[in-house]
Amino acid sequence: MKVSLEQHNVEIHENRRHWERKPLLRRVYSQFGREIAKRVDRTMPGLVVELGSGMGHIKEHLPDCISTDVFPNEWLDRVENAYNLTFDAGAVSHLILFDVWHHLEYPGTALGEFHRVLSERGKVIIFDPAMGFLGRFVFGNFHHEPLGLGEEIHWEAPAGLMSSDFGYYAAQGNASRVFGSSAFRERLRSWRVAEVAYLSGLAYLGSGGFRGPQLYPVAALPLLNRVDSFLSRFPSLASRMLVVLEKRGEPSQLG
Template sequence: MGKQGLLGGLKLPQELQISDHDDPDSIYVIRRIIKRKPFLVNTYKSFYRDILSRIKTVPADGDLIELGSGASFLKTELPQLITSDVLPYDGVDKVFSALDIPLADNSVSAFLMTDVLHHIKDSRQFFREMQRCLKVGGKVVMIEPANTLWGKFIFSNFHPEPFDDQGGWGFEEGGPLTGANIAIPWIIFFRDVEIFKKEFPELRLRSIRLHTPFKYLLSGGLSFRQLLPSWCYPIVDLIEWILSPFNRYLAMFMTIELEKRH
């Protein structure tokens, strides 16, 4: 059986397959997929714990904004969070582009993002908006795909979005969700990190943590069936912890933490 035949057998039932990711109604299918897959819910919860652990020191008097909130349930963990997206989904607090944020200068304590940066067509304009809106001491915390040996293999061969690690800081083609280059976070914060530091000196790169080599993959993500019983999640979590010294080769995701300087 070839790769296509194998993947076809693992696809979600027809009623949970997404034909047009840029159709605003597709987000409600994605929400249903997540709710039906405990393995995926727990994976996202692990992402959210990581994100929330990094905003304990941000200014207390600014807004906490999530970008790209469409299918996220981070607000259940942080009720004061203001959700946002570029499309007007039910349950999203604000609708705007991350390239033109309708918020005052120095008004935001943190921007939180999960798998959003690689969908933004103009990263430089995005970071200009981060510098403008953040309060001093405010943070951008984002979880994005990692370009490791394992991560690159999986994303290049089994993911519908493009992976071009020779590309630039943006792209022109595609809609709000189909437009993407999964490698953009690696391009900016690894390949071109010195350029980033020079162009955005107010945004200090505090940390990058590589993680999650297997959990998201075994959950089936948003396109495939869950590959293991839900009770296996703690076992996989333990295996990932044991193998964490090798995340530079194995990680599929990374947490990037930026802080606005004085």
């Protein structure tokens, strides 16, 4: 049965309550935000936009970033739907998707819209679960969203489907499936995959995320970061991945 998109807003408000009571989680997310901000080329003209901003924490590192989500919330700048953005063609230099890619039921349709609004050589920065050992084990056993590894990825939305018709969707393994193999290479011809970085994410996993128990004190975060740095040398362990796509020409121009 299709779950209403309203579920997304329910989860945001639940997560916000956990966010306010978990300083360790805020510290870990700040570190993630710093990694994303490093990939933003501030010399490029155009808007920096985050889709599915959730808590809007990216503004700590990118204060001029336009924070958006599919529902209005007082801490966000505006409402946007990834399948039907309101920005003019070429107006955006960077699109940031933090834990959003795995909620895109029709990623090819969304990428087409991203391509439209991005300027020449504009970037999509994706931060999402990775399906290394830690990711599969923790997200597969202790997270409420499915991995979806055995499910078909529907690249394009059915003809005539309106953006208002989309329901709640989650498949945590989708970023690994699309960007971690060559299976979708032909479907990414409009993009240059500039970077695929894998992170163990141990400090995040130990924080318990939004809903789980915190397994170490804030004071131990520097130690966990050092362990994280070592484990991140091994992509097969990863629980997080950071992907940077750079806009190329229209598919018809690529030969």
